[in-house]
Amino acid sequence: MDGVELLVNGGLLVIFLVVLILPFRVKCIEHNLEAFLFACGVAALTIAGLASIPGETTGWSLAILEEALLAPLKITTVFGIPVGIVQIVLLVGLLIYWFHHRLESAIVGMVERFPLPAIVFLLIVILGLVSSIISAILASIILVEIVNALPVVKKAKVEIAVVACFAIGLGAGLTPLGEPLTTIVVSKLKGEPFNAGFTFLFDNLAIYIIPAVIALGFVGVFLFRRSHTGDTKLECIIGRESLRDIVIRAAKVYLFIMALIFLGEGFKPLILAYIIHIPSAGLYWVNIVSAVLDNATLAAAEIGPTLSLQQIVSALMGLLIAGGMLIPGNIPNIIAACKLEITSREWAEVGVPLGLALMAVFFVILFVPAWVGMG
Template sequence: MLSMDMLANVGLGLIFILVLILPFRVKCIEHNLEVFLFACGVVALTLSGLIIIPGEQTGWSQAIVQEALLSPLHVTSLFGIPVGIVQIVLVFGLVIYFFYHRLQSAIVGMVDRLSLSWIIFLLIVVLGLVSSIISAILAAIILVEIVNALPVVKKAKVEIAVVSCLSIGLGAGLTPLGEPLTTIVVSKLSGAPYHAGFTFLFDRLGIFIIPAILVLGVVGVFLFSRSHKGDEKLECSVERETIKEILIRAGKVYLFIMALVFLGEGFKPLILEFIVSIPSAGLYWINIVSAVLDNATLAAAEINPVLSSQQITSALMGLLIAGGMLIPGNIPNIIAAGKMGISSREWAKTGVPLGLILMAAFFCILFIPSWLGLA
């Protein structure tokens, strides 16, 4: 007879499969992804409470509820004021609403001065590189407004957005300012033996991430050239949202982040029991689950000062790359998909193959030389 722990783990496994599959198969779930993920998070967190892990809090608690309520509102602090994804989405949405005509004129002027291929390359590369300073959230908002205004077909806009979010997600991994994952990693490694500071991530990941961002810029131009097919007659325009739509989008983002907190905490027993004990090379590939889970939660469970430098590098690269493959994997994806109306299927069509290619390429870079005795 199965124990309660085993039954709960089986239930969590089933929920993970449903989260991975249903958004691509069921239209009503695809169009209401925030509500679906929130419901799955509530069930997962309830099931996790049936699993006892010594020294670990599982299931519902006041701290988890508080974290879920506050996380969307407090990603970082600016001049002592809490700043979160919801405030940024709301404030910049209102700024764009009130300065609509100036924004439209600026983007039209940019399109007149530069070729679309150069605009796309610079958009992907520059936002990827600066996301570690201005944050992935702000970089994603800037991305959406520019891409929405480009005179290109819908398919090309989707592909540009997906490639750009991959670039932003990678670039955000270079400093503690980029995203919650990096803040957690630097905090956990701030003591001996690494004494991680502001440049810790850049020193270890920059040699991999910066070339990858440049490559993504080239890939974005290639995909645009293939999808655009020379249609230069489309008008450059920025669709002006209503204030009601801006408020609804901010509310959906709030619910989405709450859902990710519940999912991350709900799947904690699976992470602690099965994932963290996997060897470095296996952990790299297992971290592909960050395509549907909050990568900050995975990083909090995996990253530890006892890990070797290579283990830390490989785990982080796996998390950062896989986070761009599907919409729930990273905050920029959530913002871009919500504002541009990109479905889970549309995102995956570009994000999954591109993410897998990057995963395979970096697996060879990170592990093959050491296996051959070259590193």
């Protein structure tokens, strides 16, 4: 390893540790996470520019700038009009601003008709399963508006939101419509030998994801029963945000997505030099880094037609599960944390143990039978 490579890898490792640790240690960073991650992304991308990788572009480029500026504004096209995360967040915020009384009445009616544990279970499971069709973004926006209005204490809202974001992140993995990661994977595997089409992910992941989403519904109910005090003074209330608050939240989401793109591209030298060469069982655990990095970038680097189906499934499950552990890990997390004002520490207190438990369970499911068969 020459001096430049050592400098690049060491610098990127330091940035990774800073991203992982400081949001839990420094209050001002915790409350300005978007700007902090953006600054770390700029630093990572600048350091990555010193690396020289044959056949790969690292560091700053017009393509990266264009992607960072446009990706939050265009994830798909509807009737020829680009639609992105920011527009959806802004539009839904405005609709709630104009029709918040009707939405409040609908949620009040739901709470009056159904017990809260049933609402929590159905909210997690239904949004988790339909996120693959309506997208993880829209599912998470629906989630936070309902959770925000529920007559429950803040701790219960945090737990419901975190568990539901795990479910949404997993469920979105069933089709190319769910999130950028799935779109990239199907695109990379569309040729031989897999000839991946629209149902490829569902055919290979549904057996793992659907039971996991249902299990998360029960986990959500368990956590809710433990945290909710049954305070009868709490009411269903959807506070009417100001137009300024709605615009600021959309801007924060925009900055967050830019930061994740910069971080993902900035860490490319480490990903290409080390991560993609790890055996599948090890890669499954190493993909925990998607808790702080853009899992779409990791998927683009890791997944390809030369892998076996078992390697692809295990890598994807690692990415999808770990993405729920911390706020930067997934777009639903970002939307929920911004709207519900969940701090990095509050998220991690629920997300890290739940994510590690899921990782352990699926490690046994994915790898142990094969090892036993080899024995």
